[in-house]
Amino acid sequence: MEGRKLKDMFGTESKPGAEAEEGRIKMSQAGPVTETSSQPQDVAASARRAKTLEAKEVNLYYGDFHAVENVNMTIEPNKVTALIGSSGCGKTTFLRSLNRMHELTPGATVKGSIKLDGEDVYANGVDPVAVRSLIGMVFQQPNPFPTMSIYDNVAAGLNFNARKTSKSQKDEVVERSLRGAHLWDEVKDRLQRPGSGLSGGQQQRLCIARAISVNPEVILMDEPCSALDPIATARIESLMDELKQNYCIVIVTHSMQQAARVSQLTAFFHMGFLVEEGDTTDVFTAR
Numbered sequence: 001m002e003g004r005k006l007k008d009m010f011g012t013e014s015k016p017g018a019e020a021e022e023g024r025i026k027m028s029q030a031g032p033v034t035e036t037s038s039q040p041q042d043v044a045a046s047a048r049r050a051k052t053l054e055a056k057e058v059n060l061y062y063g064d065f066h067a068v069e070n071v072n073m074t075i076e077p078n079k080v081t082a083l084i085g086s087s088g089c090g091k092t093t094f095l096r097s098l099n100r101m102h103e104l105t106p107g108a109t110v111k112g113s114i115k116l117d118g119e120d121v122y123a124n125g126v127d128p129v130a131v132r133s134l135i136g137m138v139f140q141q142p143n144p145f146p147t148m149s150i151y152d153n154v155a156a157g158l159n160f161n162a163r164k165t166s167k168s169q170k171d172e173v174v175e176r177s178l179r180g181a182h183l184w185d186e187v188k189d190r191l192q193r194p195g196s197g198l199s200g201g202q203q204q205r206l207c208i209a210r211a212i213s214v215n216p217e218v219i220l221m222d223e224p225c226s227a228l229d230p231i232a233t234a235r236i237e238s239l240m241d242e243l244k245q246n247y248c249i250v251i252v253t254h255s256m257q258q259a260a261r262v263s264q265l266t267a268f269f270h271m272g273f274l275v276e277e278g279d280t281t282d283v284f285t286a287r
């Protein structure tokens, strides 16, 4: 993996859909542009190695306010990493810095580096939009595009492609993504109905399908179950367990039980500092 560039990261590794992804993130003379595959991606294919995310000396600010201080952390592939800690300690801020969403807040700044398999996502010339398709995000409140159908919600990422994706290719990606999110059987007969007409748990799985439709390496989830009932929560938790075979997952949760159930690694934040991290079993049993 060494020496590979973020902008051509997808072109060299043998993995599902790799041949379709060559040149997925490119630089043009006019500046960086994002291209997503023109071919369907095999999101439901057999296990692959996700990428390692490494945060080094990460400091995050809102204007003058220093919200996250000097965090060093390695987020390992094919594992679920839980970020825990009391309200306001910086979990969401840190999570959003991992895929360059922090900078979308006016006045917010980032110091330090975040590397995806050795490549700094904040390096000059790296397209933040491309970073966000490699490092997808699922939010606390399910946020399907309200006026779009279930089908179009999942296909939305593909619609941003520079290249055209054919209808049959889209159909395939939509089905595979919905199957990957354990939603297909519930919606296959109403794909043209609005995504906003689904239950909260279904909407969250729709958002997960949307995130995986563009074949990311990492999925960030900010309290994805906080608006869900226990049954919908259990479905998302079992889905996370399955998704980690193909993706690196980072989840923010307020529930220690959830962190213990779903994660292999836990990072404990307190007042902007990362104060403890390690194997979940060790973190929860340490005295």
Ligand SMILES: Nc1ncnc2c1ncn2[C@@H]1O[C@H](COP(=O)(O)OP(=O)(O)OP(=O)(O)O)[C@@H](O)[C@H]1O
Pocket (backbone or CB within 6 Å): 062, 065, 067, 085, 086, 087, 088, 089, 090, 091, 092, 093, 094, 105
């Ligand atoms: N847009 C913003 N502008 C200014 N300060 C902010 C902004 N967003 C968050 N903060 C501050 O940054 C700190 C960290 O907030 P953050 O949302 O990351 O906490 P959190 O750990 O996710 O909390 P919670 O568990 O309540 O979601 C808090 O002090 C918060 O008030």
Ligand SMILES: [Mg+2]
Pocket (backbone or CB within 6 Å): 091, 092, 093, 252
């Ligand atoms: Mg938060």
